[in-house]
Amino acid sequence: MADFNMLFAGFGGQGVLFAGKIVASAGLIEEKSVSWLPSYGPEMRGGTANCSVCVSDRPIGSPLVVTPNVFVPMNLPSFDKFINAVVPGGKVILDSTLVSSKVEREDVDAFYIPATKLAEEAGMKKLANVILVGKVFKETGFCSYEALEKALKKSVPASKAHLFDINRKAIEIGINFNS
Amino acid sequence: MGEKILMKGNEALAEAAILAGCRHFFGYPITPQTELAAYMAKRMPKLGGTFLQAESEVAAINMVLGAASAGVRTMTSSSSPGVSLKSEGVSYLAGSDLPCLIINVQRGGPGLGGIQPSQADYWQATKALGHGDFQIFVFAPSTVQEMVDLVNQAFDLADEYRMPAMILADGMLGQMMEPVEIPEVSELKLKDKPWATNGHKNSREHNIINSLYMQPEDLEQTIRDRFARYDDAKAKHQVFESYLTEDADIVVVAYGASSRISRSAVEQARELGIKAGLFRPITLWPFPNDELYKLAGSAKKFLAVEMSMGQMVDDVRLAVNGRKPVEFFGRTGGVIPTPAEVLEQIKKLAGGDR
Numbered sequence: 352m353a354d355f356n357m358l359f360a361g362f363g364g365q366g367v368l369f370a371g372k373i374v375a376s377a378g379l380i381e382e383k384s385v386s387w388l389p390s391y392g393p394e395m396r397g398g399t400a401n402c403s404v405c406v407s408d409r410p411i412g413s414p415l416v417v418t419p420n421v422f423v424p425m426n427l428p429s430f431d432k433f434i435n436a437v438v439p440g441g442k443v444i445l446d447s448t449l450v451s452s453k454v455e456r457e458d459v460d461a462f463y464i465p466a467t468k469l470a471e472e473a474g475m476k477k478l479a480n481v482i483l484v485g486k487v488f489k490e491t492g493f494c495s496y497e498a499l500e501k502a503l504k505k506s507v508p509a510s511k512a513h514l515f516d517i518n519r520k521a522i523e524i525g526i527n528f529n530s
Numbered sequence: 531m532g533e534k535i536l537m538k539g540n541e542a543l544a545e546a547a548i549l550a551g552c553r554h555f556f557g558y559p560i561t562p563q564t565e566l567a568a569y570m571a572k573r574m575p576k577l578g579g580t581f582l583q584a585e586s587e588v589a590a591i592n593m594v595l596g597a598a599s600a601g602v603r604t605m606t607s608s609s610s611p612g613v614s615l616k617s618e619g620v621s622y623l624a625g626s627d628l629p630c631l632i633i634n635v636q637r638g639g640p641g642l643g644g645i646q647p648s649q650a651d652y653w654q655a656t657k658a659l660g661h662g663d664f665q666i667f668v669f670a671p672s673t674v675q676e677m678v679d680l681v682n683q684a685f686d687l688a689d690e691y692r693m694p695a696m697i698l699a700d701g702m703l704g705q706m707m708e709p710v711e712i713p714e715v716s717e718l719k720l721k722d723k724p725w726a727t728n729g730h731k732n733s734r735e736h737n738i739i740n741s742l743y744m745q746p747e748d749l750e751q752t753i754r755d756r757f758a759r760y761d762d763a764k765a766k767h768q769v770f771e772s773y774l775t776e777d778a779d780i781v782v783v784a785y786g787a788s789s790r791i792s793r794s795a796v797e798q799a800r801e802l803g804i805k806a807g808l809f810r811p812i813t814l815w816p817f818p819n820d821e822l823y824k825l826a827g828s829a830k831k832f833l834a835v836e837m838s839m840g841q842m843v844d845d846v847r848l849a850v851n852g853r854k855p856v857e858f859f860g861r862t863g864g865v866i867p868t869p870a871e872v873l874e875q876i877k878k879l880a881g882g883d884r
Binding site: 375384411 | 646701790793
């Protein structure tokens with residue numbers, strides 16, 4: 352896959368926008384074309400939030416990902432809404448703690464990771480999103496590990512620099528989990 | 531040049547304006563533009579500038595009129611319904627020959643409409659952003675980098691021609707993040723404004739900024755003088771990008787967000803063996819008529835793609851002047867067309883030829 356059209360989707364507050372930002376930053380570090388487009392509006396408060404991230408070797412046309420080849424649902428409504436939009440051959444990487452459904456389509460690759468449960472067990476309650484980024488990295492190889500680490504450093508705000516280590520740990524949990 | 535960073539379109543517009551020497555921002559919050567004002571609120575006080583959230587859009591644009599009269603670089607930003615409220619002030623700015631920057635991060639209309647991206651304010655921006663005979667510069671960026679680059683040009687041309695300039699963006703460009711390189715500005719060379727109504731300690735005759743003329747002949751003369759400047763701008767500042775148009779049978783014409791989608795569709799059409807190209811106006815006023823007229827010599831058909839019911843397509847037809855058919859495809863109300871939908875239209879047009 353030279354073009355990654357990713358869709359991160361979940362409830363507002365789960366950090367889907369932040370997860371997407373790490374991915375876009377990593378692509379930028381590797382001098383790829385990248386774009387990040389959030390859903391915006393009332394659906395962000397309590398409803399579903401999602402963000403489109405493109406990482407490509409070519410200039411990016413539409414930044415709105417309508418047919419993702421990497422889909423990362425963090426809740427059931429998002430899973431139901433977008434699962435049929437995934438292109439054949441695409442990858443679905445889902446938080447199996449929150450998405451109870453199984454992927455019934457046979458033309459996509461499904462990866463199940465109980466990210467929310469893993470985060471709770473590791474005492475990093477709000478980092479299920481970053482664990483999923485680790486899993487996305489492992490299953491797609493959209494960038495190098497060095498780029499991912501640098502991107503994480505850039506994405507964690509300066510005022511929260513002390514949280515970098517725990518974020519890196521979350522990434523590693525995602526990478527090391529075997530589904 | 532610095533390193534590339536990820537920035538939201540709205541924030542990039544604000545940073546670019548600050549780099550261009552703008553220190554006076556007046557606005558009123560509205561989705562999907564609010565990050566721009568928020569950025570200004572954070573930065574302006576540190577730079578000794580003014581960020582003022584006015585009581586309304588009408589107040590904000592009149593504050594811009596005041597600041598512009600005093601000769602400083604000044605701006606306001608809003609989204610569609612808010613821009614409508616500003617229209618009276620924009621007419622006064624134009625009638626007073628005042629430079630300023632207005633940013634419209636468009637959303638669906640009419641009325642309160644919606645908050646999703648739209649390009650339905652093309653007519654408003656290019657034909658009639660207020661009453662009376664006047665034009666403003668209108669720039670249509672299609673990437674976050676271009677947003678940064680065009681802000682400076684817009685300020686410069688506004689100063690040079692003494693007229694308001696607008697960046698016509700949309701919710702997609704405002705909300706998305708892309709890599710940008712923020713240029714390093716060592717020293718700004720701003721045009722002298724001897725007409726400004728600023729303090730001068732009795733060193734000269736006092737200046738007057740005014741848009742009221744009770745004698746029709748006087749008013750007619752000011753308008754004719756202004757239109758002579760418009761003619762000069764039309765001759766010198768038609769900006770566009772051509773992509774794969776040289777041998778194209780079908781030329782898609784699109785600006786801003788819809789040009790990005792059209793570009794993908796054109797590439798896909800080429801893969802199918804259809805000779806498609808993209809003509810992207812960067813200035814919407816002055817509209818790049820001359821180049822489009824030339825293209826009408828080589829292309830067989832034109833397809834205007836917009837996030838509206840078809841507004842720019844009028845200008846495409848005027849430029850093409852009946853020499854070739856001009857078709858239209860659009861989605862509106864906040865719906866973003868997909869490359870697949872545009873490709874479908876290109877295929878339809880190509881099919882007719884075979």
